[in-house]
Amino acid sequence: MSAAIETYRLSKVYGRTRALDDVDLRVEEGSVFGFLGPNGAGKTTMLRLLTGLARPTSGSARILGQDVAAVGNSVRTEMGFLPDVPGFYDWMTGEEFLRFAAGLFGLEGGELHKRLGLLLGLAGLEGVRTQIGGYSRGMKQRLGVAQALINAPRLLLLDEPTGALDPLGRKDVLDMIASLRGRTTVFFSTHILGDVERVCDTVAVLNAGHIVAQGPIDELRSRYGQQKVVLEVTGGAEGLRADLEAAPWATRVASGSNGTLEVTITDLAEARLQIPALVAARHLGLSRLEAGEMGLEEVFVELVGEKAQ
Amino acid sequence: MNGFAAFALKEVREIVRTWRIWVLPGIVLFFALTGPILARYTPQILGAVVSDQIPGLNLPTPTSADAYAQWMKNLSQIVLVTVIISYGGLVSGEVRSGTAALVLTKPLSRTAFVVAKAVVHGVFLVAAVLAGTLVTWGVTAVFFDGAPAGPLWSGTLVWLVFGVLFVALMALLSVVLRSAAGAAGIGIAAYAILSAAAIWKPLGRYSPAALTPQAASLAAGQEADVLWPVLTGLILAAALVAAAALFFRQQDL
Incomplete structure (x- = not known):
């Protein structure tokens, strides 16, 4: 499979701040790729480098097989981009802006008419004659998504696309992203884990300018899922919880649903041996002991630590 | 339609649908209309005001040359300052608002972005x-005995080279400086320096610094050698736009 995006030791330095530090990233063509990270991790910087809006301090990036440093109109023709805070001409209407954007791609005639209708519908802006200056933030965000799709791009780059949307608008955008799977490579940055879990097949986690994890979302979950066990005991679990918290191989103990305990561990083999012993020492019955699966949120918190809070 | 044409058309529509359609044309037309009237009646007004203090004051009868001189003075001062101030944020305004990031990730090169702006606003x-x-010519014809076309139009055309040069300069300054006020300040300083530079003979004869004095001479019906100032003015304007495009291509947006 070919790569839609490929970066090699990509770095960006602003004064004394290293916004991105030796980032190696590969996004396969056709995937829906979630670029996760807490605020200030470097997600927007990464997108600015990928779109050619900023130049890297060192390293290189390739988009659809072409070096971004030499990126020209040929690549931009196949790309759609939505910035985190899209800027529009306030004196235009939404339809006028879409027509203008289409004009930059040389679109006209029946094809333009068809796409305009489709995208205005997607953005919920059909029949809206108000100038963009009078739009709410959510309307602007939806228009931003629509303009990014005007050229039916091969690669869609979205910076926090659902940040300003209400739950319904968010659902529509996520459904739209999911519907593009296989036809368009979607690369979107976000700090909303639910969005990533819902539509992405691959994910990279960025923290303080470094990629701390990268891979298919299921693989990432199972990689970290092996480090969690769920147990259920008969009787009071409070004393057992204190014992588990004191164990050197347990990093976190949380109460789950139905009186279960979820234990994040560093050594699964040791935990399997010790947990029954601790349960027996408390004269409790062990109803269930199994390897749990970590949610993406837990993986994220584990990877980026306190900064994500 | 390619990216350049689509963006240039956007600039035209932006002029027509925003404050830009009122400010520059409004100021130009106001002074085009009032200049000849003021030139016609200033001696009478002045005479009425100071006749008590200076008995026997004899003011010359105004002519169309006075109306033209007024027009050239207004172009070189008020209109030029309006150009400098209104174009201080020609490029930086789009960078700040985020619209540049949206359009420059589409098939529109940064060079086309800058050149389209300079060309449309120059035009x-x-x-x-x-x-x-045209207005000042007509009003002059109404208020004076005859309004010769040659001096007025030749002087104005030479001044237009100076005006276009400043549109190009503001395009460059608005790329280099993110602050519109800062760019306007430097634009006004450049105007002052260029005006003073005309005193030095070589610059006053061959460089764009000669454009305004030569334009005023033409409007007054005098002979003026404008070939070199016009030529160097146009070359400098093109060079400034090229420099603006070059700087813009290097910038992080």
């Missing part, structure tokens, strides 16, 4: 000043 200035010249 807009030319159109506004030519319309103003």
